[in-house]
Amino acid sequence: MSGGLGPTGMVHRHRNIQGGTARAAVFGVSDGLVSNVALILGIAGASTDPTIVRVAGVTGLMAGAISMAAGEYVSLKAQAELVERELAIERTSIAENPEAETAELAAIYVERGLAPEQAKVVAAELMSDPEVALDVHAREELGVDPTQLGSPLAAATVSFLAFALGSFVPLIPWLGGSGTGAVWASALLGVGATATVGGMLARLTERSVVRTAIRQMLVAGGSCVATYLIGGILGASVG
């Protein structure tokens, strides 16, 4: 690590972690795996016809990928609009109530260890430019960087591809196979892919590969077992 400032003015590099695409990718691939393993095993528990399993699996892949992308888009758009609404409230308050907002900022700096007089001077200077004032208040009160609210469209695209990838894995055995063998192959491929996702996550977060992979498999496996049992009960009750 360099002792001075690098060309970007930063001492070290940070990954962009708040945009939401990393979360969307993890969500998409995990959800694709879990929901299509669960759907395929659920349908296989209720019907012995492999054609129905295949149709349900491909429909589940497409329906899931499309709806995940749509869900990411509308929910991140809604979240961005909620943040923008809070920023608008902040902007109005800074314009209409500058003294109270300056006092609020000064109080935050006193809490952080600045002398009261100095905190007042700093707060007043930061408040003198309305855009700087909004940026500072957003970071301090909302805990957001107003210039990095993330892209709903990018997250939706990542989500679609990740879900399609994840949900294709348990479908592979049914492209040519059927019956108990295909059920087991779907389940095992699901477990293997889930462990792989866990291992990759652990590398990114620099945590224990074994612990992260086990957590990922426990959550995914629990989901699949629960849904398989529900599918079996439903299949038995409706014929």
Next chain:
Amino acid sequence: MSGGLGPTGMVHRHRNIQGGTARAAVFGVSDGLVSNVALILGIAGASTDPTIVRVAGVTGLMAGAISMAAGEYVSLKAQAELVERELAIERTSIAENPEAETAELAAIYVERGLAPEQAKVVAAELMSDPEVALDVHAREELGVDPTQLGSPLAAATVSFLAFALGSFVPLIPWLGGSGTGAVWASALLGVGATATVGGMLARLTERSVVRTAIRQMLVAGGSCVATYLIGGILGASVG
């Protein structure tokens, strides 16, 4: 609005928008609606047996709600661990490289309009307490409030309930009905519920109800139509 500080020390109240539960609720209910309308219409396009539609719909509800909750949990956990990793990098850098980190902070304050000498003094004082230094650097460099990283478990619970609610709506006509009538009823209930979600979102974000409801319906409707067509093509191709 009061002219002074309220009992919380804040000039005005902000909603907690970064925890992720609002996003998870919107995502869950939208995805539940879209994916189960799409699954039900997709299966109905491939098979005329209402029992299969019913089993697929209930399995889709349970599989989707469980896998959404699991996906929210693992992805928010992964995001929190990514943030914690960046915070650990920051903590190490503050400990090992305090002068460069102080200069970095001072440069940020100069950019915001403080005099260089004053910026240096403020940066040095904020850096004197390691916890304050970490908090300030997290807000300035990462755009995160390290005390508000959100609860993966809360988001997962909200997601489960929201998805179950959303995906139950298009299933209602199939509890007693079947055929073209039930297909239309599912589609219309889906449209009505989607418009309602859009209207509620618009109230929260204080935007146009009509525009938000139309956006919500266009995204959801486009998803459903695409999946229905895919289901029809698949149904025709596999028999």
